[in-house]
Amino acid sequence: MHPESFLYRLHFQSQAVIPSDWEVDWEDAPLPYKLYKELPSFLLDHHIPLNPSPLGRRKLEGAEWIGHFLWFAYGLTQFAHTATPADSEEKTSTSFPSLRRFAPSGGGLYPSELYLYVKETPFAQGVYHYDAAHHRLVLIREGNFDDYITKTLGLRLDVSSCKAVCFITTVYWKNFFKYHNFSFRLQGLDAGAVISQTEETARQFGLHSHVHLSFLHKAADHLLGLNRLEETTLGILALSEQEIPAATGKEELTGASLIEEIPAVQTTCYQRSKHIKPHQDILQLHEAAVLSSSSLFRTNASVPQQEKYGKDIYPLSESRATTSSFRDACMNRCSPEGDFIDRSMDAGKIAALLKQSTLPDVSSISIYLCINGTDRIDAGAYEYDPASHSLLTIEKGDFRQMLQSGMTMHNVPLHHTPLCIHVAGARNVDAGGYRMQLIHAGRVMQRILLAASALGMNGHPLLGFHVPIPDSIYQLDIRKQTTLIQIPIGYHTPKSRLSGVLHA
Ligand SMILES: Cc1cc2nc3c(=O)[nH]c(=O)nc-3n(C[C@H](O)[C@H](O)[C@H](O)COP(=O)(O)O)c2cc1C
The missing domain is CATH 3.40.109.10 (NADH Oxidase)
Structure with missing residues (x-):
């Protein structure tokens, strides 16, 4: 090999x-x-x-x-015990522990x-x-x-x-x-x-x-x-x-x-x-x-800083969105899968979420996002610039259908989530660099998930997707970057599962 x-x-x-x-x-x-x-x-x-x-x-x-x-x-x-929808032939739903x-x-x-x-x-x-x-x-x-x-x-x-x-x-x-x-x-x-x-x-x-x-x-x-x-x-x-x-x-x-x-x-x-x-x-x-x-x-200093290349700039607000405690954010975090509902998201919540997403000690990881269904931001593909806390426009438009077509399984309805975040890192890295980027991307992912949960929403991490699709939306090949994880975020109905907290 x-x-x-x-x-x-x-x-x-x-x-x-x-x-x-x-x-x-x-x-x-x-x-x-x-x-x-x-x-x-x-x-x-x-x-x-x-x-x-x-x-x-x-x-x-x-x-x-x-x-x-x-x-x-x-x-x-x-x-x-999570219920899966009834099979059309057997007409019974199943559940798995x-x-x-x-x-x-x-x-x-x-x-x-x-x-x-x-x-x-x-x-x-x-x-x-x-x-x-x-x-x-x-x-x-x-x-x-x-x-x-x-x-x-x-x-x-x-x-x-x-x-x-x-x-x-x-x-x-x-x-x-x-x-x-x-x-x-x-x-x-x-x-x-x-x-x-x-x-x-x-x-x-x-x-x-x-x-x-x-x-x-x-x-x-x-x-x-x-x-x-x-x-x-x-x-x-x-x-x-x-x-x-x-x-x-x-x-x-x-x-x-x-x-x-x-x-x-x-x-x-x-x-x-x-x-x-x-x-x-x-x-x-x-x-x-x-x-x-x-x-x-590897030191962070040895990673070249990415040049920002977005066109229009959307400055994000210093959000005052209400957030729940860490304990509640942990308890309420879940991957909503098919339970996302079609509901728009306040731009202030996007600002609050992105503010908490980045790792101050890591410059090799970038955050891109497709937005569709927020009050003050046009539908489009953006890069988040943490230094100026703003969005840089890559291209305006609705990319939900493209993202959905890139999924290997269609268990998460991406057309319902107003936000889909893509965490990206450098292309053409060796095994050590790739593994390290995946770990950093996982760190960013969990920050995003906890922030979404604290804001009353949730995100569903997805690796079952065809990487070239989001890469082409954000033109990542030109930037020598690639997508490491995809996280649609939005509101959802309660999960159809019977659950109990494990503690005394
Ligand atoms: C790195 C990563 C990749 C994942 N990829 C998928 C995926 O491709 N499809 C999917 O339905 N769920 C995916 N999930 C969600 C997991 O299935 C989910 O986290 C797990 O079932 C536990 O459920 P919970 O997140 O509600 O606690 C992924 C989760 C992680 C952390």
């Missing part, structure tokens, strides 16, 4: 990288969460306060903050896992897996790893000043079993959504988070005791009570030398599937994305 040509097909002709006879064996599906066997585990507080504004009102300590924090970041938050979390996930499969380096009592200092199924911590290895993690981050952050460190991984088989090679794109985006949800949760807890996508991957995997044929670390988030300035990390470090510093740990897991099919291409792509030395770390 040649990674660059494979990536091209994966992105622009994704059907070409999935065997035509690929069949999903639902009977042998893996669990949507990871379970460790025979390791010490510690139950976390299940009494998550769900009355308004539980976060930030008082300082949470020790086990309490860890339990609440992890539940908001990546806990199982809802058990739902799912365990939902606050971050979305392609197909609801949740390939990401969360690990936590804990530094405070009552837990022994060490590295734990967050067992979402039981809302508990499972001890992987005990000890002080401040120095090791600082080196894993290429000396860019002093971990001894941090309160805790989160590691977001992806378990390949958890979504490969359904999506085959297409799962690579979902793994990056899903991890980005979890990182963003964790960042926002940290902010609500009054903590600073320092997100690192450039780190010594093999050293991180070694620390967590991962089997690299099954799982790898995609992002590291250090949490601190005070702002910590980033360091330059002048000394060159390598993953190979770092893993010699601590012994390997052996663990056993249960994931239900009896037959795990080979996923060689995915393994090779993740391997090609590995940073083996800190001299290879």
Whole structure:
């Protein structure tokens, strides 16, 4: 497999990288969460306060903050039975069960896992897996790893000043079993959504988070005791009570030398599937994305700034739109699918939503949008310019039919949503750059979804679309960019599902 040509097909002709006879064996599906066997585990507080504004009102300590924090970041938050419309022949509707979390996930499969380096009592200092199924911590290895993690981050952050460190991984088989090679794109985006949800949760807890996508991957995997044929670390988030300035990390470090510093740990897991099919291409792509030395770390400064090229400029207002609390935004977030309704959107809401969408630390990601059905903005395709908080017109017109025709499944009615956002990144990047862009796009996606939910609407992330369609609408090939995720946003009726919140 040649990674660059494979990536091209994966992105622009994704059907070409999935065997035509690929069949999903639902009977042998893996669990949507990871379970460790025979390791010490510690139950976390299940009494998550769900009355308004539980976060930030008082300082949470020790086990309490860890339990609440992890539940908001990546806990199982809802058990739902979703009804599917009646089949015309059988005339009966069916329903399927799912365990939902606050971050979305392609197909609801949740390939990401969360690990936590804990530094405070009552837990022994060490590295734990967050067992979402039981809302508990499972001890992987005990000890002080401040120095090791600082080196894993290429000396860019002093971990001894941090309160805790989160590691977001992806378990390949958890979504490969359904999506085959297409799962690579979902793994990056899903991890980005979890990182963003964790960042926002940290902010609500009054903590600073320092997100690192450039780190010594093999050293991180070694620390967590991962089997690299099954799982790898995609992002590291250090949490601190005070702002910590980033360091330059002048000394060159390598993953190979770092893993010699601590012994390997052996663990056993249960994931239900009896037959795990080979996923060689995915393994090779993740391997090609590995940073083996800190001299290879990508900095934001090395990404060329995109020139804005829109014609007319629509300055957006500093919106005073009413937004709900973080807790309510999380609880009300859902992917509306076929439940979007045809209702126009106030331009002030678009302004409020876009204001919260961008990542200040990332310049390689751009936001484009098709608008149709707002009061003060003409229907058309636009680029959002965060610096001036304005829309730059690319072309006026109604692009809904074009976007709908580009969908691989027609389960989301794009003609009902007044807004369809496209998060874009650079074309022609290598495997590492592509994976990093997917993760950043996932971070932006989750910011958009939480903002939409807080404004009383919702967005439905979509990867099942033909990328050249939005690329042609925004003329992205000229800009050497391409679409990474599509998010229609609008109002909707309540989801036709029976659901219960999972907390004590
Ligand atoms: C990266 C990503 C891609 C997705 N792509 C699709 C898609 O192509 N079609 C679709 O119907 N839903 C898609 N979804 C939505 C998921 O199916 C949905 O998030 C999941 O079922 C969980 O439901 P929830 O978002 O309501 O919590 C995608 C979600 C993510 C995060």
